Amino acid sequence: MHKRQLSLSLYLNYFIHGIGLIILTQNMKALGQHWQTPLATVSYVISGIGIGRLLAYFILGNLSDYWGRKFFVNLGMISYFIFFVGMAFVTNIQMAYFLAILAGIANSALDSGTYTTFIEMGSKQGSANILLKAFMSAGEFLLPLFIAVLEKQQLWYGWSFMLAAGLLIINFILLNRQTFPPRNQENTAARTANLQISPWKKALASVSLAGYGYTSMALMILYTQWISLFVTHTFGFNAILSHWLLSLYSMGSISGVLIIFVLLKNNLSENKLVIALNLFSFLALLVICYSPNALLSMIAAFVFGFTAAGGVMQIGLNLFIKLYPHIKGRITGLYFTFGSLASFSIPIITGWLSKQSISYTLRFDLLISLMGLLLVCITVWAIQVPTTITSTRQQINKIDGRIIKLLNQRFSTVTTINNLKEEQQLPIFDESRETQILQEIAQKSKIPDHTPYLQKIYQAIMLNSRAYQTKLHQEENK
Numbered sequence: 001m002h003k004r005q006l007s008l009s010l011y012l013n014y015f016i017h018g019i020g021l022i023i024l025t026q027n028m029k030a031l032g033q034h035w036q037t038p039l040a041t042v043s044y045v046i047s048g049i050g051i052g053r054l055l056a057y058f059i060l061g062n063l064s065d066y067w068g069r070k071f072f073v074n075l076g077m078i079s080y081f082i083f084f085v086g087m088a089f090v091t092n093i094q095m096a097y098f099l100a101i102l103a104g105i106a107n108s109a110l111d112s113g114t115y116t117t118f119i120e121m122g123s124k125q126g127s128a129n130i131l132l133k134a135f136m137s138a139g140e141f142l143l144p145l146f147i148a149v150l151e152k153q154q155l156w157y158g159w160s161f162m163l164a165a166g167l168l169i170i171n172f173i174l175l176n177r178q179t180f181p182p183r184n185q186e187n188t189a190a191r192t193a194n195l196q197i198s199p200w201k202k203a204l205a206s207v208s209l210a211g212y213g214y215t216s217m218a219l220m221i222l223y224t225q226w227i228s229l230f231v232t233h234t235f236g237f238n239a240i241l242s243h244w245l246l247s248l249y250s251m252g253s254i255s256g257v258l259i260i261f262v263l264l265k266n267n268l269s270e271n272k273l274v275i276a277l278n279l280f281s282f283l284a285l286l287v288i289c290y291s292p293n294a295l296l297s298m299i300a301a302f303v304f305g306f307t308a309a310g311g312v313m314q315i316g317l318n319l320f321i322k323l324y325p326h327i328k329g330r331i332t333g334l335y336f337t338f339g340s341l342a343s344f345s346i347p348i349i350t351g352w353l354s355k356q357s358i359s360y361t362l363r364f365d366l367l368i369s370l371m372g373l374l375l376v377c378i379t380v381w382a383i384q385v386p387t388t389i390t391s392t393r394q395q396i397n398k399i400d401g402r403i404i405k406l407l408n409q410r411f412s413t414v415t416t417i418n419n420l421k422e423e424q425q426l427p428i429f430d431e432s433r434e435t436q437i438l439q440e441i442a443q444k445s446k447i448p449d450h451t452p453y454l455q456k457i458y459q460a461i462m463l464n465s466r467a468y469q470t471k472l473h474q475e476e477n478k
């Protein structure tokens with residue numbers, strides 16, 4: 001496995017995916033003319049992408065745990081290829097809608113094959129996954145420029161689609177020369193950390209992270225959709241300034257991705273980072289929502305892009321995957337399903353809100369931001385493992401409490417066995433049973449390194465269990 005080359009191909013896919021994300025909106029007019037339909041129909045076709053994602057994420061994510069990541073990266077590339085080539089030529093709206101759904105499926109397939117692979121390649125704290133966002137942004141940045149050139153030269157709009165298709169062919173060849181890392185392997189360190197989290201805290205973190213899949217996506221979508229209208233309506237900002245608040249957000253986002261990538265590579269804790277980012281994006285949004293000062297708003301827009309769109313959603317996914325290293329694909333699918341629900345529902349909710357007042361839209365985003373902050377705080381609290389001797393010992397005390405209860409239960413059950421043995425006149429010691437118990441420990445122990453010690457502990461338990469039975473006998477025969 002050549003980590004570098006494989007990574008490069010995976011990144012290149014996300015550059016193409018960035019193009020795919022906006023190619024329909026960027027070509028809306030040309031497509032409308034080509035299909036001889038109003039813009040509203042083109043917009044309806046675009047919604048097919050969201051439907052495709054919603055349909056495919058969970059299923060494909062699950063399957064990628066079984067069929068392997070490479071298959072799904074390839075499926076994503078092939079689906080995208082059909083989408084790009086098909087969209088450039090199609091004239092029938094039904095076909096176009098089908099192709100849009102296919103783009104959504106391509107997106108899901110790429111995600112379930114790629115995010116998982118980067119973690120399986122051992123990228124430091126999943127830092128590589130943050131960089132995917134930079135490649136998407138690069139695609140989204142360059143496509144409009146390319147389209148502008150095509151328009152200026154009065155060339156066929158389909159060349160932008162052909163560009164993406166051509167890149168896909170090259171990358172398909174490059175990618176398929178690579179082997180992928182083994183799937184769903186789980187290292188001892190991760191397993192040990194995970195086992196320290198109690199089941200109910202793990203459940204709490206999981207629900208919170210799924211919710212964060214929704215809020216983190218909703219936060220960005222709502223901002224990009226409404227910021228310009230909001231500030232014009234609420235503070236009377238002029239058109240240039242209102243568009244600047246979107247551009248500054250994008251610049252913040254790209255700077256955020258690069259800096260967060262470096263921070264994670266240098267081992268800054270994901271837990272601290274995710275809380276800090278959410279806190280600052282909330283504060284920045286607060287300024288944008290309530291400050292009529294243009295300069296303050298501009299700074300806040302940059303900070304908001306940095307903190308809300310700089311890869312914080314990907315950090316949420318990384319945390320989620322680490323909780324379930326044995327089903328990375330399923331978790332990726334689940335997380336992005338919640339994200340897709342946000343892309344689907346936010347335009348509907350905000351459309352309704354804007355009818356009451358446009359100023360409600362971004363203030364609703366503030367509420368979402370607060371929810372997100374709350375969810376990551378709950379998550380971090382739940383998955384935190386203690387770091388000082390005192391707090392770690394407190395945890396050991398709790399575990400010991402549970403063990404003692406269970407040992408009381410075990411010894412009480414031994415009493416029953418002992419009575420039955422007396423009735424049936426059987427000896428206390430049963431060697432085959434003890435061997436069987438020791439073998440079962442080897443099977444059940446989740447961490448092989450621990451196994452011999454667990455077996456020794458059990459030998460001591462059984463030795464004492466026999467001593468206890470002997471004592472019961474003696475009392476009985478007194």
Ligand SMILES: C=C(O[C@@H]1C=C(C(=O)O)C=C[C@H]1O)C(=O)O
Pocket residue numbers: 414417428429430431433434437461462465466
């Ligand atoms: C409790 C029993 O008696 C003894 C103690 C054992 C134990 O503590 O698990 C197992 C086998 C016996 O040597 C039993 O036979 O199950």
